[in-house]
Amino acid sequence: MNNRELETYDVVGVGFGPSNLSLAIALDEYRALGAEQEVSRLFLERQSAFGWHRNMLLPSATMQISFLKDLVTFRNPASSFSFIAFLHASGRLPQFVNNQDFFPTRQEFHQYLEWAQARVADRVSYGSRVTAVRLPEGADPEQADRLLVEVADPAGRGDRVIQARNVVISTGLAPSMPEGTTSDERVWHSSEFLDKFRRADPRELNRVAVVGAGQSAAEIIRFLYDELPHAQVYGIIPSYGYSIADDTPFANQVFDPGAVDDYYYGTEQAREAFWRYHRNTNYSVVDGDVIRDLYRRCYDDEVHGVRRMEFLNLTRVAGVKRAGAETRVLLQAGPDAEVRELDVDALVCATGYQAMEPTGLLGDLERHCVRDGAGRYRVERDYRLVTNPDLRCGIYLQGGTEHSHGLSSSLLSNIAVRSGEIADSIIARRAEHGADHAVLAEVGGDLR
Ligand SMILES: Cc1cc2nc3c(=O)[nH]c(=O)nc-3n(C[C@H](O)[C@H](O)[C@H](O)COP(=O)(O)OP(=O)(O)OC[C@H]3O[C@@H](n4cnc5c(N)ncnc54)[C@H](O)[C@@H]3O)c2cc1C
Structure with a gap:
């Protein structure tokens, strides 16, 4: 033609x-x-x-x-x-x-x-x-x-x-997985979460882990904790605890239409300042309500002498190995730290996007x-x-x-x-x- x-x-x-x-x-x-x-x-x-x-x-x-x-x-x-x-x-x-x-x-x-x-x-x-x-x-x-x-x-x-x-x-955005990790029927990126969760048999999900310290990670942990009352839920987070998303009015101005001009026509230094001071409005942060909601669940569990939600903080995923039907997650608390292993039935990587x-x-x-x-x-x-x-x-x-x-x-x-x-x-x-x-x-x- x-x-x-x-x-x-x-x-x-x-x-x-x-x-x-x-x-x-x-x-x-x-x-x-x-x-x-x-x-x-x-x-x-x-x-x-x-x-x-x-x-x-x-x-x-x-x-x-x-x-x-x-x-x-x-x-x-x-x-x-x-x-x-x-x-x-x-x-x-x-x-x-x-x-x-x-x-x-x-x-x-x-x-x-x-x-x-x-x-x-x-x-x-x-x-x-x-x-x-x-x-x-x-x-x-x-x-x-x-x-x-x-x-x-x-x-x-x-x-x-x-x-x-x-x-x-x-x-x-393009989903981003931890280095050396690829998604499969037991390792999921958050962008495929509900689809893969629905396809899994909940009775087989007894130990589940979620990697990441952002909004999606926190929401998925809360969801798994509520939907799988029999399961142990791990949060693998690189920080010590979740950081709060700054949605206060002055900080929120970075999303105003006028901020685009200030950024676009600003100096390199001004642009760098946008990111340095205001990254925490959106990136690797969690809404205060969700943080409090999760902490409340942990605390209620303590009152009842159980520990169904566990946070492995200051920890990163160094790799994933298959071990029979199980998924073995390799965990590291720092570049020189010993590698620990955690066996799970599903690993959710809420590790963001490019x-x-x-x-x-x-x-x-x-x-x-x-x-x-x-x-x-x-x-x-x-x-x-x-x-x-x-x-x-x-x-x-x-x-x-x-x-x-x-x-x-x-x-x-x-x-x-x-x-x-x-x-x-x-x-x-x-x-x-x-x-x-x-x-x-x-x-x-x-x-x-
Ligand atoms: C879980 C989640 C919650 C979010 N919540 C918020 C929020 O509350 N507030 C906020 O401001 N932002 C939020 N975001 C950020 C998000 O980027 C925006 O909400 C929004 O999706 C941006 O819209 P978009 O159209 O640019 O991109 P997308 O919504 O990603 O749409 C891109 C579309 O392009 C299609 N596509 C890709 N490649 C091709 C191709 N080659 N050919 C044809 N089609 C293609 C995709 O299928 C997709 O439908 C959230 C992001 C996520 C992951």
């Missing part, structure tokens, strides 16, 4: 989690405002249906941001896609308000995301895994105004190629992307990768911009505003290339 006959879109979104869902809504709302030239768009998602960290939708787990930091409100408080609009549509608004809680459960937030995605689902192709983004064969980057997006169907219904004038990559890294998708296009002195992508304020000036297509990132845009890059806090900024940028740049300037300026001004 000739390239010109391929499906062509102004915007192709790679991945359809909350970030690109928020962008899909922003583009819809621009259109509703009457932009004469609609931005054609398609979002590609490898999962067969919408799902946001499904394997961590533990019953009592709550959001770590206010419900007002939803898909739209900070960009367009009048949007019909807000969490409040969802509550209204679900007939639960008065009850939610009576509850006096800024932090809904993750299960309820997932319902909200599903409700929102259903309203833009005609723009989404599920079961579509993007394998590469590239220039057309033999294309001169100076002339090429389209990228080719290669798509595989995990269900095996055939691969396809789509043309895009802009791609917005939002493939999310930032989004688009290099694998970009393949040869990489040559056209500019990197900074530390080898990181240079990214414009509008989240567009800095490319050689002649490459006319836009490659935007939602995620993977911690080094350029700061702490909220992989979080939900700023997705509404970020999506608006990306939509503005795509529309404005298209206008520069010949579209109607007047209409676009009017649309851009209203929704930001």
Whole structure:
């Protein structure tokens, strides 16, 4: 097939989690405002249906941001896609308000995301895994105004190629396991937790261990302790105890939309200070409520003379060995310390994630992307990768911009505003290339 006959879109979104869902809504709302030239768009998602960290939708787990930091409100408080609009549509608004809680459960937030995605689902192709983004064969980057997006169907219904004038990559975080450890039927990463837990026979889970000192680790320990009343639950933590997540108002300002400018335009020293002083707003920390909830359980056990939850602190996993049906975890309290062994029926590695890294998708296009002195992508304020000036297509990132845009890059806090900024940028740049300037300026001004 000739390239010109391929499906062509102004915007192709790679991945359809909350970030690109928020962008899909922003583009819809621009259109509703009457932009004469609609931005054609398609979002590609490898999962067969919408799902946001499904394997961590533990019953009592709550959001770590206010419900007002939803898909739209900070960009367009009048949007019909807000969490409040969802509550209204679900007939639960008065009850939610009576509850006096800024932090809904993750299960309820997932319902909200599903409700929102259903309203833009005609723009989404599920079961579509993007394998590469590239220039057309033999294309001169100076002339090429389209990228080719290669798509595989995990269900095996055939691969396809789509043309895009802009791609917005939002493939999310990549699970990270302790060194030398791989996941299998008894060793699980937290991102696969509920699925693997449900597939296991609870009667065979008598000794379970959870590695990590962050929010997911603490939530999983609490869940296992409650769901497996017969089991011994170990927490393997590198620290002495859990550290609390700082969500106090001044610290929370690091997630404000304005903080992105302070970070982006700040000095190297300022950026370093963001991380040094405010890492504990999100990384390797646990909500105070969850910490207290766990400690309460430990204390109640002591009162009753049992010790069902045990913390192996200042300890790291040095490896995992199979021992018959059991999993033997090698533990070390320091680089020179003796290695101890712990036999478990399941080991859950709540050992976090690595930032989004688009290099694998970009393949040869990489040559056209500019990197900074530390080898990181240079990214414009509008989240567009800095490319050689002649490459006319836009490659935007939602995620993977911690080094350029700061702490909220992989979080939900700023997705509404970020999506608006990306939509503005795509529309404005298209206008520069010949579209109607007047209409676009009017649309851009209203929704930001
Ligand atoms: C358990 C958990 C709880 C969290 N809770 C919060 C919270 O309360 N508040 C907060 O601010 N942040 C939270 N986070 C951070 C999290 O990164 C964001 O919530 C959010 O998921 C970011 O959305 P996203 O769309 O950028 O990425 P994701 O939600 O990860 O979505 C990326 C999507 O891309 C798809 N994809 C990946 N590769 C491809 C490909 N090659 N082709 C097609 N599709 C692909 C994936 O299947 C996925 O659906 C949490 C993270 C976890 C793990």
